Amino acid sequence: MANLQDRMALARQHYESAFGKKLKNTEMAEYCKVSKASIGQWFNGPTKNLEGANLSRAAEFLGVNHKWLAGGNAPMLTANPSKLSITIKSNSIDAPVLSMDQTQKWREYINGQITPEEYIATNYEGLDRESVFIVKVVDQSMSPIFEVGDRLIIDPYKLPSPGGYVLALCEGNTVVFRRYRVTGYDDDGEAQFELIPHNNDFPVLDSQKHDIKVLGVVVRFTREL
Incomplete structure (x- = not known):
């Protein structure tokens, strides 16, 4: 159309x-x-x-x-x-598992232009259940709380809150998983924030020094034993 x-x-x-x-x-x-x-x-x-x-x-x-x-x-x-x-909704949905690179283009997935790695059932729905997606932790930046292979359920429409966890695009080419910490507000009332790793071997990212776009909020995570 x-x-x-x-x-x-x-x-x-x-x-x-x-x-x-x-x-x-x-x-x-x-x-x-x-x-x-x-x-x-x-x-x-x-x-x-x-x-x-x-x-x-x-x-x-x-x-x-x-x-x-x-x-x-x-x-x-x-x-x-x-x-x-x-319409009565079922108790679970099949959420797509996207690679870190694919999360930069999750809207293209919504439009049917990206093929996910797999689908995993979850009962988390969010505001728009068809936009919920899953990514796997790929580095040790959030260790020891989160480990490589942990699955993060992401809600792209949920607003980040202080102390929560987010998936973010930094400098237009790197997707990171970090804790969200508000440091202040600009003249327009927009939050200024830092993205904090749990592992001190990884850098803190500051929204006043880096071009950062929050892609979604981590609402749950699962781990295979």
Whole structure:
């Protein structure tokens, strides 16, 4: 589908057919936690793409596949779409296991452009259950608490909190697993932070000295014995 507005028009048709009523921008705005004006921009422009929570909530409200709504090569509807947001979810999902390099492009995975190494079942769902992914620890930077081979369950939509653990992209080319420590806030209210290793042989990374992008929050980990 050429652009977001074309996809939104089709999604509106599906919504109105499934529910048997007209879509109201006010209802969608309340569900998606945005302004009514934002909904109008999604349907009529100039918004070109939806991402993050806006994408997942819009897709859930409309009852369409969020990968399709994002412009990915995916069907518009998932299984039993007519149930929309009240669809009963299973207790577990098959989360993809991505390599550290693949995590830099997890949105491409969401759009069906990356093949994961394998899938592992988890009952963690997060805000958008289809965006949850897993990576394996590949170095000793977080030893002795975390060891090589431990599996980290990552929620890319969860906001990091002081003392928590994150997966982050540093200087645009290196993915690291570290503890997140807030050191202050800039004039715009954005957090300034450090990424702390448990192993002192690895460096502390400072957001004021390095270009760092948090890719997701570690919500659980598993270890094979």
